[in-house]
Amino acid sequence: MSSFGKDGTLLLLVIALCGCATPRASVQPGLDCQERGEYQKAYEYFQNLARQHPRQLELQTYVDTARGLAFRQAAGQAQKALQRGDLEGFLQGMKQANAIQPGEKVQAVIQLVEAARLKGNTDAEIREELSRSMRAGERQSLQQALQETAEIIGRQMLDGRIGSPMAVLNFTLEGAAARESAAAYFENALSEALLGNRIAIVERKRMGEVMKEIALAGTGLGESGQMVQAGQLTGALSVAAGNVYLSESGGKYQVRVIDVETGQVVWQESRDFMPGKDMLWLGR
Structure with missing residues (x-):
């Protein structure tokens, strides 16, 4: 040639x-x-x-x-x-x-x-x-609130403040009868909101398997340390976790985003919401 x-x-x-x-x-x-x-x-x-x-x-x-x-x-x-x-x-x-x-x-x-x-x-x-x-109509539904949360996370990712892909795990429910299933429902709802905003997330099933393996291994790490390790093992650069509180009058959730490399909380927010039809699935 x-x-x-x-x-x-x-x-x-x-x-x-x-x-x-x-x-x-x-x-x-x-x-x-x-x-x-x-x-x-x-x-x-x-x-x-x-x-x-x-x-x-x-x-x-x-x-x-x-x-x-x-x-x-x-x-x-x-x-x-x-x-x-x-x-x-x-x-x-x-x-x-x-x-x-x-x-x-x-x-x-x-x-x-x-x-x-x-x-x-x-x-x-x-x-x-x-x-x-x-x-x-002041209070938002859970889906509306999560949509706004996902939009903010998306902006933070575009600005380089939050790493992508993200893993969603370890939300705890207060005021719910079946806490484990209620937490899974909330985590799925947040994951859907993130995906709807074209945010890459680690498959939740894979994250769950890794978290179980870490727990069985008895690493001695605290909850935050386990989440960081799980992120490292699955390729996630950030992890979203937090708490959800339910009462007869409504609900509130807190989201924390942890940077996998540093283990530090890089973003967090709290939002009130009206559970509405979600109350059944959240287990109240």
């Missing part, structure tokens, strides 16, 4: 490989927008980037994360407008949020305001009706 042929083949290979990866420079402008709190701009940027590079599937993670941030920002601005008594600002903010991420609840609020205006209700009457409606 001629020198040109070898060099030409190598050049084509390099070009092909470069075309398969997302250059860091291409996503940086969007990340810069997020850093400045310009979430709508970041969402639009990542959307356009994903359209330009449809084969680079990893870009969808950036789109999904930016969409969630932009939605919450728009909804938050709408809420602030309502608190100021600016009903029109609230309505426009909710319409913007719905354009970013359509949803039944947001659409219902928009319809409530527009229908009340058609009836001739005053802004004060509409604001009072909105307040009653929001107070009635």
Whole structure:
């Protein structure tokens, strides 16, 4: 083969490989927008980037994360407008949020305001009706709460603060009759939320087997140490664990993310939720 042929083949290979990866420079402008709190701009940027590079599937993670941030920002601005008594600002903010991420609840609020205006209700009457409606639906379902938790974890992974893949294990239940099955139900629900946000997780069955092996080996490690060792043996870079508390009036969960390399807690949060239909499976 001629020198040109070898060099030409190598050049084509390099070009092909470069075309398969997302250059860091291409996503940086969007990340810069997020850093400045310009979430709508970041969402639009990542959307356009994903359209330009449809084969680079990893870009969808950036789109999904930016969409969630932009939605919450728009909804938050709408809420602030309502608190100021600016009903029109609230309505426009909710319409913007719905354009970013359509949803039944947001659409219902928009319809409530527009229908009340058609009836001739005053802004004060509409604001009072909105307040009653929001107070009635303040607490999230378990799935809604876990979805937001998963979105935050996804952002932390994109920023390099949490390692991927992640292992989910060792949630303890307080206030549940069948604690082991209730814990498994919660861990499955969290795993589904993470997978729904395109977060790579270690197969739970494999993690369970490794944890049993570690326990039988009698390593003398504490619970945290066992989780770190399990992560190391399965290739996980981070481990999610925590507690779930149930009562007659609702529930609360705490999530801790442990870095497998350092054994340190790198992120944690607590959320309240309304168990609803999940109460049966959680064993209350």
